[in-house]
Structure formats: C-alpha cells, structure tokens
Amino acid sequence: MSKPINVYSIPELRQTLDEALSPTLKRLGYIESHHLTDLKLAIGYSITLTAATSFYLDKKFSYSESLVYQKILVAAYFILSVIFWWFNKFIQNDISYVGENKNKKEKLVLKTKFIDNDPIYKINIHLNDKIVDTELPVNKVFNEAGYLQSNLFYDWLNQQLNSFTSKSE
Incomplete structure (x- = not known):
C-alpha cells in the first residue's frame, strides 16, 4: 500500500495519480514509452x-x-x-503517459490535469487516432486517510478504456 497523502492538496493528488498510471496501465497490458x-x-x-x-x-x-x-x-x-x-x-503539455499495447496494436497517450483546484482528475485519452475526455472525482479512488486505492483506480481506468474502445466501434 502506498503512503498517505493530503487529499486536499491538488499537487499531491496529481503527482500520486500520475505516478500510479504507469503500474496500473502495465497491469492492463500497456508498455510505457519514454521517448518524450x-x-x-x-x-x-x-x-x-x-x-x-x-x-x-x-x-x-x-x-x-x-x-x-x-x-x-x-x-x-x-x-x-x-x-x-x-x-x-x-x-509535452500535460502528457502524463505514453505507451502502447503490442497485442492490440494500440498507442495510448494520456494527458492529465486538475482545473481551478477542483478535486476532479481530468484525463484526455488518445487511443490510436480517437480522443475521449473523462473525469475522475478523486474521492472515488482515495480513502479518508489519504491512501490511493489501487484496485479502484485500476477498475476505473479499465472501465474507461473499455468504454472508449466500445464507443469507437
């Protein structure tokens, strides 16, 4: 389990969620590219x-x-x-993750940000040539003590990517 953060600090929220993207997407079969x-x-x-x-x-x-x-x-x-x-x-404007899934031949780019100190994590998903904007209220993936619930974040991200691919078909 990760260390607790101050859930009222937007920079800490962004850093924690951005750092959690790589291992979470690795579990979903994506390999991070570090070319940028x-x-x-x-x-x-x-x-x-x-x-x-x-x-x-x-x-x-x-x-x-x-x-x-x-x-x-x-x-x-x-x-x-x-x-x-x-x-x-x-x-590199707001790009938090660049990766690809070799099995599905998908290229994924995630741009993330918070707007106006609102605790809603805005994610812009570029999957191949399609783009979807989505939002994650941070209280869905952090508990009261400030711990990131990795499984909830994984489930949410998996749901967003699955709905994204179903929208594009």
Whole structure:
C-alpha cells in the first residue's frame, strides 16, 4: 500500500495519480514509452554541456581569445533553452503517459490535469487516432486517510478504456 497523502492538496493528488498510471496501465497490458522524456533529457544535457564548455573556455583562455567562442556558446545556450521551453509548453503539455499495447496494436497517450483546484482528475485519452475526455472525482479512488486505492483506480481506468474502445466501434 502506498503512503498517505493530503487529499486536499491538488499537487499531491496529481503527482500520486500520475505516478500510479504507469503500474496500473502495465497491469492492463500497456508498455510505457519514454521517448518524450529521453528527448527532454537530451536537450537538457545539451544545455548543460554548452554551459560547461563556456565555463571551461572562460577559465582556460583569456577574454579576448575566447570572446568569439563565448558568443557562439551564448547563442547556442539561448537557442537550446528556447527549444526546451517550447518542448515543455507545446509538445509535452500535460502528457502524463505514453505507451502502447503490442497485442492490440494500440498507442495510448494520456494527458492529465486538475482545473481551478477542483478535486476532479481530468484525463484526455488518445487511443490510436480517437480522443475521449473523462473525469475522475478523486474521492472515488482515495480513502479518508489519504491512501490511493489501487484496485479502484485500476477498475476505473479499465472501465474507461473499455468504454472508449466500445464507443469507437
């Protein structure tokens, strides 16, 4: 059983539910894909490498010797930072889970959020090319003590995916 959380804290609710998606969907036969996280890490490491190179040049060479390289590195740092911001804002926007079911040949993308501190977990389900919006009142899957009831969350998510596939047929 998981540790209890403050059910009145929206950030804790979101973090707990988002973290529960992967193991719950694994039980449903989906395998999580980390390609968005890998791309985000690659951009972040490129930014870090650019900053480290700038620091190295600053310490190793004089100001006049490294000025041209520093300008190039600052421009690269700026461009990479803009790409990183754009990626977070527009590509990975609210995406909590990306996965696929090899047996059913389904690609699943879940976008999750809470709106206006309302304790309703809004999930946008992209299954292949079809989209469904659904809501989960958090009191259905958390008990009074703040524990996530994994089986109830599993049942609810399974029901949503099954109804989604029946709607699409």
